[in-house]
Amino acid sequence: MSxxxxxxxxxxxxxxxxxxxxxxxxxxxxxxxxxxxxxxxVRVVGVVGTDFTAEHEAVMTKRGVDTAGIEHxxxxxxxxxxxxxxxxxxxxxxxxxxxxxxxxxPKIPESYKNSDYLFxxxxxxxxxxxxxxxxxxxxxVAGDTMNYWINDHRANLLKVLxxxxxxxxxxxxxxxxxxxxxxxxAAKKVMAMGPKSLVIKHGEYGATxxxxxxxxxxxxxxxxxxxxxxxxxxxxxDPTGAGxxxxxxxxxxxxxxxxxxPQVFRTALFYGGVMGSFAVExxxxxxxxxxxxxxxxxRFQLFREISHLDLDxx
Amino acid sequence: MSxxxxxxxxxxxxxxxxxxxxxxxxxxxxxxxxxxxxxxxVRVVGVVGTDFTAEHEAVMTKRGVDTAGIEHxxxxxxxxxxxxxxxxxxxxxxxxxxxxxxxxxPKIPESYKNSDYLFxxxxxxxxxxxxxxxxxxxxxVAGDTMNYWINDHRANLLKVLxxxxxxxxxxxxxxxxxxxxxxxxAAKKVMAMGPKSLVIKHGEYGATxxxxxxxxxxxxxxxxxxxxxxxxxxxxxDPTGAGxxxxxxxxxxxxxxxxxxPQVFRTALFYGGVMGSFAVExxxxxxxxxxxxxxxxxRFQLFREISHLDLDxx
Numbered sequence: 278m279s280x281x282x283x284x285x286x287x288x289x290x291x292x293x294x295x296x297x298x299x300x301x302x303x304x305x306x307x308x309x310x311x312x313x314x315x316x317x318x319v320r321v322v323g324v325v326g327t328d329f330t331a332e333h334e335a336v337m338t339k340r341g342v343d344t345a346g347i348e349h350x351x352x353x354x355x356x357x358x359x360x361x362x363x364x365x366x367x368x369x370x371x372x373x374x375x376x377x378x379x380x381x382x383p384k385i386p387e388s389y390k391n392s393d394y395l396f397x398x399x400x401x402x403x404x405x406x407x408x409x410x411x412x413x414x415x416x417x418v419a420g421d422t423m424n425y426w427i428n429d430h431r432a433n434l435l436k437v438l439x440x441x442x443x444x445x446x447x448x449x450x451x452x453x454x455x456x457x458x459x460x461x462x463a464a465k466k467v468m469a470m471g472p473k474s475l476v477i478k479h480g481e482y483g484a485t486x487x488x489x490x491x492x493x494x495x496x497x498x499x500x501x502x503x504x505x506x507x508x509x510x511x512x513x514x515d516p517t518g519a520g521x522x523x524x525x526x527x528x529x530x531x532x533x534x535x536x537x538x539p540q541v542f543r544t545a546l547f548y549g550g551v552m553g554s555f556a557v558e559x560x561x562x563x564x565x566x567x568x569x570x571x572x573x574x575x576r577f578q579l580f581r582e583i584s585h586l587d588l589d590x591x
Numbered sequence: 592m593s594x595x596x597x598x599x600x601x602x603x604x605x606x607x608x609x610x611x612x613x614x615x616x617x618x619x620x621x622x623x624x625x626x627x628x629x630x631x632x633v634r635v636v637g638v639v640g641t642d643f644t645a646e647h648e649a650v651m652t653k654r655g656v657d658t659a660g661i662e663h664x665x666x667x668x669x670x671x672x673x674x675x676x677x678x679x680x681x682x683x684x685x686x687x688x689x690x691x692x693x694x695x696x697p698k699i700p701e702s703y704k705n706s707d708y709l710f711x712x713x714x715x716x717x718x719x720x721x722x723x724x725x726x727x728x729x730x731x732v733a734g735d736t737m738n739y740w741i742n743d744h745r746a747n748l749l750k751v752l753x754x755x756x757x758x759x760x761x762x763x764x765x766x767x768x769x770x771x772x773x774x775x776x777a778a779k780k781v782m783a784m785g786p787k788s789l790v791i792k793h794g795e796y797g798a799t800x801x802x803x804x805x806x807x808x809x810x811x812x813x814x815x816x817x818x819x820x821x822x823x824x825x826x827x828x829d830p831t832g833a834g835x836x837x838x839x840x841x842x843x844x845x846x847x848x849x850x851x852x853p854q855v856f857r858t859a860l861f862y863g864g865v866m867g868s869f870a871v872e873x874x875x876x877x878x879x880x881x882x883x884x885x886x887x888x889x890r891f892q893l894f895r896e897i898s899h900l901d902l903d904x905x
Binding site for chain 2: 511
């Protein structure tokens with residue numbers, strides 16, 4: 278089934294302990310699309326400037342991503358400049374040039390209207406809601422957000438949360454959104470805001486999914502939570518886009534399955550972790566461009582192996 | 592098989608978001624002993640003052656812990672005062688009264704000399720080494736340490752690490768000990784210092800075990816790492832002793848098994864997480880005093896359930 282993702286298509290100028298790169302292809306929608314493309318059909322809604330060339334677009338189309346919804350505007354593309362130090366847990370923003378993204382008004386091509394799954398990447402919740410309303414027939418809505426919207430655009434954000442089936446955020450965002458330090462308490466408060474299910478990403482430690490009695494159609498699905506590990510990775514080159522790649526792998530897998538069961542959700546968390554683990558191994562989208570489904574499935578098996586206890590084993 | 596643990600037996604005065612407690616029984620050796628006592632025989636070497644009453648000793652002996660090695664000295668017992676705020680990730684030390692612990696000179700009762708497993712809780716590495724040398728016949732040595740010894744007593748610490756089969760530390764300690772941010776790189780460096788295996792605790796996110804080609808007797812055990820989750824807990828009352836309780840559950844389980852296989856090591860990590868998760872639910876050692884092996888095994892099953900992906904499931 279097809280996923281429509283709306284979000285940023287951008288250029289990143291990055292400095293990490295492994296080196297520097299100027300204006301490499303990035304953006305939440307880009308990382309998400311590439312990661313999800315290994316599982317299902319993906320359609321992108323975004324806006325770029327004249328610096329976004331046919332070569333950049335080919336990065337996506339080569340992976341089968343539909344770029345008909347990428348608007349080409351006069352001016353430059355969104356450009357983020359950032360650096361990471363030490364354990365690279367947090368990015369330091371050195372520059373945010375919104376450029377054409379500052380006036381982004383998502384336009385949904387007619388050919389996208391039959392999309393089954395919607396992913397609202399981290400953009401203004403007013404735009405997230407507008408896109409969601411324009412696609413009343415989607416089967417499922419998942420979304421992301423960030424501190425800025427939580428702090429300064431809370432009322433608008435709450436309107437979107439009420440429409441989401443799955444919210445995907447990190448520990449800090451969950452705490453900021455609820456004012457709760459404890460993640461279990463925070464999760465309950467988030468789900469009371471609307472999302473039927475919540476995925477909290479813990480960076481290098483994996484992710485936890487919290488379920489409510491609305492998470493699954495099956496009334497016998499009494500699952501309340503699930504925790505998936507991340508692979509400890511020695512060669513972290515650039516963490517930019519890891520969270521979006523996680524979301525792409527996670528939601529892409531879900532969209533590839535006939536029904537959202539607890540088992541599908543759990544498996545999706547593992548695939549999310551797998552795609553996030555690939556993303557950080559090279560700068561920008563390089564690693565996602567150069568992986569294969571075989572490699573992905575091999576790492577999926579590795580994730581299981583390093584975290585599973587076979588009680589029947591010797 | 593029997594474990595001898597050497598470390599602090601102390602009183603803690605605690606303030607957490609859940610309340611305050613004055614002079615409750617604590618100390619690394621106490622938490623470790625109680626947690627390990629659910630799996631195997633435990634013998635404690637420590638020192639206490641006149642404020643350590645028969646009632647305090649009974650907390651341990653009731654769980655079958657051998658307290659013959661607890662020396663009763665003139666003066667007061669080690670007394671730590673600390674507080675936790677917010678997500679309780681880090682303790683704030685408000686007072687450290689070493690009292691009789693300041694002149695601690697571990698004395699090993701004759702009846703302890705046949706101990707099979709040795710656990711060197713977080714004390715001066717000079718004392719850790721002295722105890723280790725006094726027990727040349729033990730089957731396995733595991734140990735803990737902390738920032739203070741890593742920073743200011745490094746040469747002595749390195750002598751102990753060279754004697755250890757398993758080192759159990761947290762992320763921060765692993766980074767401080769090696770100067771490496773990346774945990775995989777740090778783990779390799781730690782194992783080059785001596786320990787055959789390394790367990791890095793990630794607090795609420797679980798723990799990762801790193802293995803070397805010396806970790807197991809079996810030359811076919813090519814396992815390189817394993818990651819065990821922690822249960823997300825809503826009612827964290829007091830995190831004091833969680834790490835020592837983890838170590839007690841982990842090492843207690845290992846000592847209860849005939850041989851250290853990869854499977855035993857993995858299972859032990861789960862039991863470590865289980866005991867740590869109980870420890871934080873009440874102040875001091877209260878929760879460990881009031882649990883049962885049935886409750887422990889039920890939580891062990893829960894840990895598996897919330898983290899395991901059964902590929903054969905529907």
